[in-house]
Amino acid sequence: MIKIKKLGFSYGDNVVLKDISMELQEGRIYGLLGENGVGKTTLLTLLAGLKDVCEGSIEVDGQSPSDRKPSFLSNIYYLPDEVPAPRRKAIDYANDHGQYWSKFSIGKFSEIMRVFDTDENQRMDHMSYGQLKKAFISFALACNTKYIFMDEPTNGLDIPSKGQFRKAVSKYTSEESTLLISTHQARDLEAIIDPIIILDRRDVLLNASLDEIARKLYFDYTSDADPSALYSEMIPGGSIQVLINKESVESKVNIEALFNAVLLHKSMIKDMFNK
Amino acid sequence: MNSDFFNLNRFGRYLVTDIRNAIARYGISLLVMASISIAGYLLAGFFSTFLGHGWYSMKLVGRITLFVISGVVILISSPSKIYGFFTDKKEGSSFLTLPVSTMERTVSMVIVCCIAVPLAFLAIYLSLDQIVCLLDRSCGESIIMAVNDGQYYLSNVMGKMYSEIGSVMPDFADIKAFSNPWLYYDDMAGTLLIFLLGALWFKSSKPAKTIGFMILFSIVLSLLLTPVLTHGVIERFQEAASRGMSPEELMDSFPLITWMLKHAVLTDTLNDTFVNVLLFVLIWLRVKKMEH
Numbered sequence: 001m002i003k004i005k006k007l008g009f010s011y012g013d014n015v016v017l018k019d020i021s022m023e024l025q026e027g028r029i030y031g032l033l034g035e036n037g038v039g040k041t042t043l044l045t046l047l048a049g050l051k052d053v054c055e056g057s058i059e060v061d062g063q064s065p066s067d068r069k070p071s072f073l074s075n076i077y078y079l080p081d082e083v084p085a086p087r088r089k090a091i092d093y094a095n096d097h098g099q100y101w102s103k104f105s106i107g108k109f110s111e112i113m114r115v116f117d118t119d120e121n122q123r124m125d126h127m128s129y130g131q132l133k134k135a136f137i138s139f140a141l142a143c144n145t146k147y148i149f150m151d152e153p154t155n156g157l158d159i160p161s162k163g164q165f166r167k168a169v170s171k172y173t174s175e176e177s178t179l180l181i182s183t184h185q186a187r188d189l190e191a192i193i194d195p196i197i198i199l200d201r202r203d204v205l206l207n208a209s210l211d212e213i214a215r216k217l218y219f220d221y222t223s224d225a226d227p228s229a230l231y232s233e234m235i236p237g238g239s240i241q242v243l244i245n246k247e248s249v250e251s252k253v254n255i256e257a258l259f260n261a262v263l264l265h266k267s268m269i270k271d272m273f274n275k
Numbered sequence: 276m277n278s279d280f281f282n283l284n285r286f287g288r289y290l291v292t293d294i295r296n297a298i299a300r301y302g303i304s305l306l307v308m309a310s311i312s313i314a315g316y317l318l319a320g321f322f323s324t325f326l327g328h329g330w331y332s333m334k335l336v337g338r339i340t341l342f343v344i345s346g347v348v349i350l351i352s353s354p355s356k357i358y359g360f361f362t363d364k365k366e367g368s369s370f371l372t373l374p375v376s377t378m379e380r381t382v383s384m385v386i387v388c389c390i391a392v393p394l395a396f397l398a399i400y401l402s403l404d405q406i407v408c409l410l411d412r413s414c415g416e417s418i419i420m421a422v423n424d425g426q427y428y429l430s431n432v433m434g435k436m437y438s439e440i441g442s443v444m445p446d447f448a449d450i451k452a453f454s455n456p457w458l459y460y461d462d463m464a465g466t467l468l469i470f471l472l473g474a475l476w477f478k479s480s481k482p483a484k485t486i487g488f489m490i491l492f493s494i495v496l497s498l499l500l501t502p503v504l505t506h507g508v509i510e511r512f513q514e515a516a517s518r519g520m521s522p523e524e525l526m527d528s529f530p531l532i533t534w535m536l537k538h539a540v541l542t543d544t545l546n547d548t549f550v551n552v553l554l555f556v557l558i559w560l561r562v563k564k565m566e567h
Contacts, residue, residue, distance in 0.1 A: 050567045069279040073374035084366040086436055087299045096292055100285070100374045215318075 001061065002047065002147070002178070008055030009042055016042050018202035020056070026146070027175055032182040033259050038199045040182040041081065045150045047180065048078035060147065071161030074101055077143045081152040083136045085127065089134045091120040092121050092143065103144035109121060112138035112172055116164050129156045138164060141172045148173075150181045154188040161187045186255035196255065197264050205262050210253050216272055217261070218245035219254050230268075231261035244272075279376060286379045293383040294391060301356045304394065308345045309399035315341045316407050316414070327479045332413040336420055338404060342418055347402070350463065353392045354471035355481035358384055361565065368567045381559040388471050389464040458540065461547040468554035475561045508532070 002024035009017040012087065016039040034040050045051045046058055049072065050064035058065055063072045086093050091106075098104035114121045124132060130275060133156045142149055154162050165198040169192050174178060183189055196213065198206040206213075217230075221239040225232065229241040240254050242261040262269045278285075316333045323331030333341075360366035370380075401419050408417035416424070473485025508529070515528055526533040535542045 045368075045567065046367075050368055050371060052566065068371065068377065070282070070285065070374045071279050073372055076372070078372050080365065080366065080368050082365050084360075084363075084369055096295065097373065099288055108405050 003059045004056070004171050005058075006056035006109055007043075007046070007053055007058060009039070009046060009051065010054055015202065017046075018055075018200075020199075020204055022197065022204050022207050023034060024178055024180065026178050028195060029169065029179040029181065029193050030152050031189055031196045031255070032180055032199060033184075033186060033196060034182075034199035035201075035256070035263070036077065036184075039237045040199055043199070044078065044151050044180065044182055045080075047147075048151050049073070050078070066232035067258055071224050075145055076147040076149065077101070077145045079136055079140045079148070079150045079153060081155055082103060083132055085125040085132055088123060090118070090127075090138075092123050093135075094120070094139055096214045098139070098142065101143040101145060105142050106145060108144070108172060111140050112168050113139055115168050115171075116161065130158055130161060133157060134161060134164075137168065141168060144177070145173060146177060148177060148179045150179065152185075153181060154183060154185055156189075164194050186259060190255050191249075193255075196258070198259060199219070200263075200266060203204065203266075205270055206273055212273070213253050213258060214243055214245070214251060215248065217253075218243045218247075218249050219251040219257060221251075230265050231257055231258060233260070281376060281378045281382075289373075289375045289379050290383045290559060293387055294484065295356045297387045298392065300360075300497070302393070304352070305349065305396055306358060306399065308349055309396050310403060311341050311345045312338055312400060312404045313407060314338055316411075332411050332415075335404065335415050335418070338414070339418060342404070346396070349392065349396050351470055351482045351486075354388050355474035356466060357387060357392070358471060358474045359481055361475050361562075364567050367565065371565060371567065377563045379558060380562050381555065384471060384558065384562075385468070385555060388467050393467070395465065403543060430504070451452055455540070458543055458547075461544065461551060465547055465551050465554065468551060468558065472554060472558050475558060491521055 004022050004024075006225055007017055007020040008015070016037075021041070032040050032043070042051065043062075046053060047060065047065055049068045052066040060072065061075065065072060065076075087261065088096075091110070094104075094109045095106055098106060098109065110120055113135065116136070116138060118127075118131050118134045120135075122131070123133060129134065133153070137150075140150065154165055158167060166189070169179070181189060181193060195209040196206060197204065208216075219236055219242055220226065220229070221238060223238040225239070225245060226241055229243050230243040232239055240257045242254075242257050315337065319333040319337065320330050323329065373411060401417075404420055408414045432443045469489065470482060470485050473488065474481045477484040512525070512529070520528070526554055
């Protein structure tokens with residue numbers, strides 16, 4: 001379990017995260033959303049132990065990430081937005097680096113590479129950015145770690161690859177694994193992320209499961225405009241409106257609309273979900 | 276040992292990964308630098324022939340000069356080429372999240388930089404030089420043979436020095452040990468550790484900034500130590516000498532310096548060991564505290 005308590009982090013005078021508290025349960029795929037610069041990448045690097053907290057604490061199964069102990073690192077995999085291009089074949093890289101994660105499966109790596117339609121025998125420094133990203137996503141999932149932190153994993157992927165990514169995450173993530181995926185492209189991950197965390201500058205606006213969101217908010221896809229809507233947007237073939245779900249009507253959560261509604265009504269949404 | 280601090284099995288695997296990484300990043304450069312003896316030999320021969328002087332075989336002095344130059348280039352460039360990526364966000368993040376301990380990373384870096392790279396360079400360079408000398412007898416002695424003779428010569432010189440100094444300082448025994456290669460190796464290892472620390476510390480122009488820092492550090496150290504040495508040693512020595520003291524009495528009045536001279540090899544080794552351990556600790560701290 002991941003426990004974040006009153007977390008604060010700043011780059012010099014620039015405060016990025018302040019007083020952030022949340023808990024991440026095991027076996028979930030969290031979507032981490034937020035505007036540019038709210039500290040999504042910083043939060044992920046703090047969780048991966050690449051930075052030390054300025055205030056508060058982070059505990060991952062009782063361990064402090066910044067100690068970077070092997071027993072902690074072997075339980076996590078961090079996939080940054082920008083990945084390096086090692087001068088070797090993907091399969092050799094996977095064989096060589098995979099040995100440090102006890103549950104790593106080279107068979108799984110090869111299988112996911114096939115899902116992504118990427119040649120595991122190609123040198124990584126000769127791959128396109130998208131191919132390289134897919135090789136690292138395959139490696140991340142093949143490590144079978146308890147926690148996987150992914151920063152913008154669909155950046156650089158073409159449209160079919162985004163679908164392959166969703167398929168790979170759904171099929172190859174074990175039940176016990178917790179994924180925290182940061183993204184700007186909510187639609188890319190709509191089918192797989194649950195719960196959803198929306199980060200604001202120095203605050204967590206929302207940390208709730210899709211069930212809870214659907215219980216409290218109603219996503220109306222009809223074209224009848226409702227003046228009480230928290231957010232509305234024209235979409236092809238009609239509109240999408242986010243309303244308070246007063247009558248407990250079931251609806252499908254639209255993450256983009258939710259995100260926009262939360263940004264427009266920060267304190268109201270925060271109060272609604274903190275009750 | 277605590278498996279989060281140092282695990283021999285994991286370290287062994289990591290060392291292999293690290294050596295592979297070093298080969299990928301620096302293998303070709305090292306091969307090129309180690310092949311300079313052949314390049315120099317061929318160039319000298321071709322130019323001489325081209326200028327109408329017939330084939331010229333590069334002699335020992337020329338080949339030793341090339342050896343020293345390429346050795347210095349290896350010394351300065353290898354740490355930053357192999358581990359310079361550490362400060363790069365993309366590659367450094369991947370490196371720091373690999374499940375190995377800080378101690379294992381540090382020891383592996385030191386082994387690669389201070390043992391594997393110099394050994395590989397020496398083995399390739401000296402073998403090629405030996406082959407050239409075997410194929411072309413007019414080259415004269417190979418570097419390996421010259422070093423062997425040189426060590427013998429050094430021992431002889433030291434032996435003579437010993438007998439001369441021995442008349443004043445009868446127990447100045449271990450000066451002969453100055454021909455021991457370890458004395459020069461630990462200096463070289465220290466230099467490599469300095470450049471390794473520079474590679475992990477500076478984000479760009481790593482060797483140049485390391486050299487710049489060393490110059491600055493030397494100036495500051497000289498400014499700090501000069502008054503101490505002048506007032507504490509030289510002036511006292513001059514004063515004692517002006518009183519007409521015999522060499523034995525002079526030595527007795529400076530017990531620390533006398534001990535250091537008597538045990539010069541031990542003093543040098545202790546000094547280098549202290550500096551190298553200090554550099555190792557700084558490298559370990561740098562790896563431990565590195566953030567991306």
